[in-house]
Amino acid sequence: MTATNSTDQQSTRVKLEQMGRAARSASRLMARADTNSKNRALRAIAAELEAQRIQLAEANAQDMQAGRERGLDAALLDRLELNDERIDAMIEGLQQVADLPDPVGEVEDLCYRPSGIQVGKMRVPLGVVGIIYESRPNVTIDAASLCLKSGNATILRGGSEALHSNQAIAACITQGLREVGLPETAVQVVDTSDREAVGALISMPDYVDVIVPRGGTGLIERVSREARVPVIKHLHGVCHVYIDDLADEQKAFEIALNAKTHRYGVCNAMETLLVAEGIAERILPRLAEAFELKGVELRGCARTSEILPHCAEARESDWSEEYLAPVLSIRVVADMDAAMDHIARYGSGHTEAIVTENYTRSRRFLAEVDASSVIINASTRFADGFEYGLGAEIGISTDKIHARGPVGLEGLTSQKWIVFGDGHIRR
């Protein structure tokens, strides 16, 4: 048994290395592919998805059936489903990425130096991007299209429960690449559900330049721990709204309500509300009523419970929890400094907002809070690639290195230095 497993693992690793080598050579061709070829490929893939609707539905039905037999819960089955509407969205997404400006080849800061050489920075693809994700098969198209447009080769490893759906989508991608003469191995989908595939993919620095894991905390922690290549990761979203005592009450009310209740299961939803002591008695009862109407469970600090007698008491663990659910923890703080201390201690560096009319405090909050997005007088829900104008995102990075916050095409590129001389030598 052990021997068989070990042989399987070896053969998975050999297969992944073959894919890595193929991706590495494809990446050289992709890096020099012109904008028009890349856009034509994206549109050809969209046309192929349109033409293969029946095949996609059949493949997905197999996964759904297997999922039901394995007892997947309703939420997971919902994410796994590939209905007509979702195929429409994938097609629409491909068109949108085709319409985005091509970042590759952009030159910045080109200027002459005292030595006479001209120096600048040119945007270039990263090379080979490995993406590891769970259940939702539409990620296959999102990730492939962003990598393709940014001139990268990519190896996609989706969830085992979506294997047939992902293979059907992969066939459409391959066909689209083939039609326009781009290398078919520019997008490769791992066709095994062997867990060892993840281990192999994240430990081939010669073939993979960066790994983007998308999924639950367990997956991301495993990838971060074991990866031998750089990882662009999105860990937790423990986001705060701080209502300052000098806030406009109506703005504060609407922002807090929107940040929590616009959608619950998203990383940029507010998880903890911080309220300055000076405004807590005025704003909390009104907010509590609104939250109650929406069915949001409140868990407050001792001071919150004095103001809201029905409020459950928050435990220490509540302050670090990403509920992703209609639950909100509330803490009354002395002032903005106490709020920023709370955020520094419990925040996950994702998105932090303040509501205030005070100029100096807004400037301090903006400068001093360490998070991928810092927001003044607006909802945390705006922290999103589409809202920021990136057009699409491959994830939201809670790292500080390379890419921070929503990661779009630019996050999938790097810059190289370029130098123009006319026979210049160092003296």
Added chain:
Amino acid sequence: MTATNSTDQQSTRVKLEQMGRAARSASRLMARADTNSKNRALRAIAAELEAQRIQLAEANAQDMQAGRERGLDAALLDRLELNDERIDAMIEGLQQVADLPDPVGEVEDLCYRPSGIQVGKMRVPLGVVGIIYESRPNVTIDAASLCLKSGNATILRGGSEALHSNQAIAACITQGLREVGLPETAVQVVDTSDREAVGALISMPDYVDVIVPRGGTGLIERVSREARVPVIKHLHGVCHVYIDDLADEQKAFEIALNAKTHRYGVCNAMETLLVAEGIAERILPRLAEAFELKGVELRGCARTSEILPHCAEARESDWSEEYLAPVLSIRVVADMDAAMDHIARYGSGHTEAIVTENYTRSRRFLAEVDASSVIINASTRFADGFEYGLGAEIGISTDKIHARGPVGLEGLTSQKWIVFGDGHIRR
């Protein structure tokens, strides 16, 4: 014995964690320190170095004595020495960093989105930077000044052979920080030569945001393999000059000579010369003569040996070697495509140059070669932070993620998204 070692290791780890916690709190204060305070600190450190010349010389004499007793070779002893001239250079370096623009707080691309929010990116420090380096004590000042100016806290781990010198420099830094009221733990120098200190420093993701190793391949490979935090690393510099058959012969001659012989022990020196078949017979004899005069040993491919009968034969391993010495490998290639294939296979992604007068080839080389610096008609020796206008560099990154090529103040920062609203909520 083992028990003692294990206890020592534990106490080193405990000490490093204390330093990490202190660095993390200092980093919050450093992030908000204004430009003027940071510049005053840099100048106060410079004044302190000036005032402590005797103490620095005494501490360095201890290290030099110990080094001689341990039998360090002349090159290592030279790097270890801290004479008056080198102290002058450290003082000058501090002044230069003080004169550089402060990157922290710069806002880019601030614009209104259709939703009405205003979105931009603000440059912010990375947080805590760990720097691991060998013998040269002046790196302590270079690294500390760049981290300080970019608003980071830093933990420096120098070579054990420079322990006393680094401690004496650290005392000057601490005094300078104290004078201007910045946290003394913003720059901490590890005061133990225990190797476990490196292991501890690179495995504290809670306290250290990025590691910059500076030193030999052994150190950098160890750090890359074992680090649990992101690493900005400089591995090899196997740099090429390709002389195209459409090159200006005089430019090609001067550039090739300069790229190899301006300095030998530097990462941006040429290690392999690639020459197009169409120009090889004309240019190689002239170049060989010039290299011979400079005492450069040549190792050529079979075709090179036909043209240069005295040339030794290159082995396969020569193509991947970073000589850092007066040795040059030479290969005659059919054309630019063959040159680019050679570079893709053997290059280390550091710096690659072409000499050509042909427009189309210059454009293709620039776009297609994957290296941190791509140079047309100039010497590889220009790939350097000072030459590029960064003012100073903490290293040259051969990575693609985050920072590529010479890393200056900007490479020690990240960007966060900032959002200004007026009560905006997501609809």
